[in-house]
């Protein structure tokens with residue numbers, strides 16, 4: 001049994017397939033089929049073909065994460081002839097690297113099929129260590145819309161850049177505060193919530209009060225941290241109290257708004273760690289379970 005779920009353009013698809021009995025539970029082997037682009041990277045071998053050197057495979061996605069689907073696809077003949085008591089589900093997603101865009105539709109499909117797997121193994125590169133938690137990743141874009149004016153009369157305009165800069169300053173202070181707000185799930189590197197601004201653009205010329213300024217920023221939360229309580233609510237409070245009143249004094253059309261670009265919820269350890277135990281059994285990893293600061297599906 002297999003099904004595809006396409007994206008809106010119809011050019012990318014998730015694939016979901018089930019092998020074995022039509023029963024409750026089962027194990028999902030999950031992989032994303034996309035990789036990051038090679039632009040601007042220095043490669044010693046052709047990234048588009050696999051090269052073996054000193055017992056290692058080199059090529060696009062050999063580590064993250066083409067090898068895992070290659071492995072489980074090579075196991076298909078054995079899965080098909082094995083007398084499986086529970087099903088094995090294969091879940092292949094698109095556009096993980098740009099923000100886990102395919103996975104939500106894949107999850108919706110699994111739900112609509114009435115399937116409730118008991119464990120999911122995601123073959124991200126963790127050097128065969130069992131990882132049972134990762135940080136939540138939240139990406140935002142904030143845009144200030146001000147009012148243009150000649151730079152000789154800045155008080156007649158609303159500087160989108162100054163107001164965006166004040167907001168960035170607030171976020172910088174908030175990022176320091178977030179360091180002290182992490183909860184008890186340890187072994188993350190770094191062991192606290194993080195926030196950083198990654199892009200900034202705005203304005204048209206040095207002698208024009210800028211009409212528009214946009215900055216992109218990201219928050220990574222230890223599982224259990226709530227993005228609204230920790231970040232979005234304090235930000236909106238600050239904007240309502242400190243920024244918007246100043247903007248509106250000059251122009252009622254001026255605004256500053258935040259859009260959510262990516263939302264990947266964090267993963268915390270399970271109370272009954274069936275998946276973790278299975279992973280340990282398969283990999284032989286009997287060390288402490290680990291944590292990663294990147295997000296996955």
Ligand SMILES: [Zn+2]
Nearest residue numbers: 032064065124
């Ligand atoms: Zn990956």
